[in-house]
Amino acid sequence: xxxxxxxxxxxxxxxxxxxxxxxxxxxxxxxxxxxxxxxxxxxxxxxxxxxxxxxxxxxxxxxxxxxxxxxxxxxxxxxxxxxxxxxxxxxxxxxxxxxxxxxxxxxxxxxxxxxxxxxxxxxxxxxxxxxxxxxxxxxxxxxxxxxxxxxxxxxxxxxxxxxxxxxxxxxxxxxxxxxxxxxxxxxxxxxxxxxxxxxxxxxxxxxxxxxxxxxxxxxxxxxxxxxxxxxxxxxxxxxxxxxxxxxxxxxxxxxxxxxxxxxxxxxxxxxxxxxxxxxxxxxxxxxxxxxxxxxxxxxxxxxxxxxxxxxxxxx
Amino acid sequence: xxxxxxxxxxxxxxxxxxxxxxxxxxxxxxxxxxxxxxxxxxxxxxxxxxxxxxxxxxxxxxxxxxxxxxxxxxxxxxxxxxxxxxxxxxxxxxxxxxxxxxxxxxxxxxxxxxxxxxxxxxxxxxxxxxxxxxxxxxxxxxxxxxxxxxxxxxxxxxxxxxxxxxxxxxxxxxxxxxxxxxxxxxxxxxxxxxxxxxxxxxxxxxxxxxxxxxxxxxxxxxxxxxxxxxxxxxxxxxxxxxxxxxxxxxxxxxxxxxxxxxxxxxxxxxxxxxxxxxxxxxxxxxxxxxxxxxxxxxxxxxxxxxxxxxxxxxx
Numbered sequence: 001x002x003x004x005x006x007x008x009x010x011x012x013x014x015x016x017x018x019x020x021x022x023x024x025x026x027x028x029x030x031x032x033x034x035x036x037x038x039x040x041x042x043x044x045x046x047x048x049x050x051x052x053x054x055x056x057x058x059x060x061x062x063x064x065x066x067x068x069x070x071x072x073x074x075x076x077x078x079x080x081x082x083x084x085x086x087x088x089x090x091x092x093x094x095x096x097x098x099x100x101x102x103x104x105x106x107x108x109x110x111x112x113x114x115x116x117x118x119x120x121x122x123x124x125x126x127x128x129x130x131x132x133x134x135x136x137x138x139x140x141x142x143x144x145x146x147x148x149x150x151x152x153x154x155x156x157x158x159x160x161x162x163x164x165x166x167x168x169x170x171x172x173x174x175x176x177x178x179x180x181x182x183x184x185x186x187x188x189x190x191x192x193x194x195x196x197x198x199x200x201x202x203x204x205x206x207x208x209x210x211x212x213x214x215x216x217x218x219x220x221x222x223x224x225x226x227x228x229x230x231x232x233x234x235x236x237x238x239x240x241x242x243x244x245x246x247x248x249x250x251x252x253x254x255x256x257x258x259x260x261x262x263x264x265x266x267x268x269x270x271x272x273x274x275x276x277x278x279x280x281x282x283x284x285x286x287x288x289x290x291x292x293x294x295x296x297x298x299x300x301x302x303x304x305x306x307x308x309x310x311x312x313x314x315x
Numbered sequence: 316x317x318x319x320x321x322x323x324x325x326x327x328x329x330x331x332x333x334x335x336x337x338x339x340x341x342x343x344x345x346x347x348x349x350x351x352x353x354x355x356x357x358x359x360x361x362x363x364x365x366x367x368x369x370x371x372x373x374x375x376x377x378x379x380x381x382x383x384x385x386x387x388x389x390x391x392x393x394x395x396x397x398x399x400x401x402x403x404x405x406x407x408x409x410x411x412x413x414x415x416x417x418x419x420x421x422x423x424x425x426x427x428x429x430x431x432x433x434x435x436x437x438x439x440x441x442x443x444x445x446x447x448x449x450x451x452x453x454x455x456x457x458x459x460x461x462x463x464x465x466x467x468x469x470x471x472x473x474x475x476x477x478x479x480x481x482x483x484x485x486x487x488x489x490x491x492x493x494x495x496x497x498x499x500x501x502x503x504x505x506x507x508x509x510x511x512x513x514x515x516x517x518x519x520x521x522x523x524x525x526x527x528x529x530x531x532x533x534x535x536x537x538x539x540x541x542x543x544x545x546x547x548x549x550x551x552x553x554x555x556x557x558x559x560x561x562x563x564x565x566x567x568x569x570x571x572x573x574x575x576x577x578x579x580x581x582x583x584x585x586x587x588x589x590x591x592x593x594x595x596x597x598x599x600x601x602x603x604x605x606x607x608x609x610x611x612x613x614x615x616x617x618x619x620x621x622x623x624x625x626x627x628x629x630x
Contacts, residue, residue, distance in 0.1 A: 044370045073605075073606075075605075080607055130468060130469060130473075142569075146461055146462070146466050147461070147462070147464050147466055149462050150444065151461050151462055151570075152571075153445060153570050153571030153572065154445060154572065154573055154607045155571070155607050156572045157573075157606055158445075158568075158569065158570045158571030158572075159569070160568040160569065160571070161568075161569060163568045164479075164565045164568060164569060165481065165561065165564070165565055166480065166481065166483065167482060167483060168481065168482060168561065246480065248482065249480070250479045250480055251591065252477060253473075253475040253476075253478045254457075254473065254474070254475065254479060254569065255466075255468050255473045255481060256467075256468030256469045256472045256473030256474075256475070257468065257469065257473075258469055258471070284492065290388075290390075290397055290470065291388075291472055292469045292470050
């Protein structure tokens with residue numbers, strides 16, 4: 001039996017045949033032209049699945065199902081992509097359309113949930129039962145793996161972990177609220193903090209790092225210069241880590257998971273980031289000394305998290 | 316088959332024989348003298364279970380297990396009460412001791428978790444799959460019922476829902492942190508807010524309500540006077556509801572449950588409280604209009620939530 005994982009992204013649609021053990025036996029996919037209608041694109045996806053099966057001479061009876069990860073507001077109950085800002089899709093019944101095109105049962109979930117499932121089943125979270133995933137990118141995405149299961153909430157619309165308000169009078173968030181965790185812990189927030197610090201510290205090494213062009217500063221700039229000992233950069237990084245740890249402590253108290261997994265751009269800093277977060281957690285862990293400590297890990301499936309997690313949806 | 320539920324409280328230890336359907340067929344228990352050693356008390360509990368079984372002529376083979384709800388820091392994995400402030404118990408291996416005394420398998424969890432399970436299995440949460448319980452009493456306790464299961468976290472030490480920090484520079488919490496949800500949403504917090512308002516408004520009806528004795532003001536004072544139209548009381552209630560809704564919105568975004576169940580002293584205000592909270596949730600629900608709305612309910616098992624939930628632990 002094989003399981004098909006589909007990772008729908010802003011640029012590429014990636015597909016894979018995956019074994020129960022998480023081994024990818026075949027890859028397919030294509031670069032998407034999002035000027036096409038949403039129906040045309042789904043039709044292309046159906047064709048690409050059918051072609052791949054034909055190419056590898058796999059009968060439909062040998063396929064355990066098709067799992068789909070998609071960005072945006074996905075109703076995992078109805079299988080409809082209600083709204084995806086990135087893809088410009090509205091009210092698209094993806095699951096029904098893919099099932100019709102292929103004759104194979106399908107399931108869908110939002111991309112962060114799928115990444116969580118991938119890491120829990122086949123990645124850095126493999127040996128754990130209770131996990132929280134935070135993707136630190138443009139926003140802060142979230143995934144929950146609790147009691148050995150993906151937890152999605154009603155209609156798959158829970159785990160909006162970036163939209164926990166941590167300061168009622170805090171920074172404005174893109175969602176319309178103030179003080180969301182995302183407004184402090186995303187790569188975008190880090191970039192903004194970096195640019196503010198650069199404006200203040202004209203002598204900072206960060207200016208050299210971006211060749212004098214403020215707009216080139218991103219979520220990596222401050223980390224790189226912090227490693228070289230630049231004081232302004234070190235301050236930015238430390239403040240960012242304080243914010244990030246602050247939200248993570250809340251999630252520790254709410255879930256008491258075995259581990260928090262960090263993904264997204266900022267997580268590329270690996271131990272340089274996670275060691276600092278773990279240190280802060282130890283200082284502020286709720287409860288008595290025996291409260292179990294929480295590991296901070298970095299996702300390790302890289303670009304395959306999407307297809308592997310999607311395939312795991314139907315295992 | 317019957318299941319034994321034990322509710323260990325600060326004054327009484329209550330026991331019940333419970334059917335799979337949640338019907339209580341027999342009650343037993345006793346008033347506890349906490350000047351006795353912790354070992355003596357557990358021994359008395361064992362005796363009371365054995366006597367009740369004898370009295371009702373029930374063989375041990377007919378018992379599905381003993382479930383125990385206990386306040387404090389309970390390690391549900393090891394079955395040890397590590398620390399209970401209320402009971403003055405330390406490092407007490409309750410499960411092993413009860414199993415030895417009765418010859419029946421036992422399980423333990425903290426009292427808020429057990430109340431959550433009771434409401435989910437037999438109470439107001441019966442028809443739902445994803446639930447969050449908040450008990451608004453001296454502190455704010457929490458329980459989570461996710462994907463049709465109790466979620467306890469590592470060693471049963473998750474669901475510390477009162478200790479989500481919602482304002483980093485906020486009110487001091489008993490746990491040592493600042494700005495915990497508990498410091499705003501507990502009955503104690505409401506009492507403090509009430510007393511502060513009374514100091515400011517010497518003409519408030521609340522003074523009459525407590526017969527001129529500030530120390531008599533409690534979590535009910537402001538609600539009672541608010542219903543009679545007292546302006547100062549109405550302000551206290553509205554501010555309290557703002558705080559409570561604020562934390563609940565976070566839990567909606569994190570879990571997107573079907574319902575939030577309120578328990579504890581403050582929840583006795585029923586619709587007078589829940590209607591206002593639901594109104595606030597509708598205004599600030601994250602996401603697009605189709606994000607499912609979350610019901611706010613009041614626990615309805617009353618004093619039986621403890622024994623019923625405890626029995627459900629072993630069903």
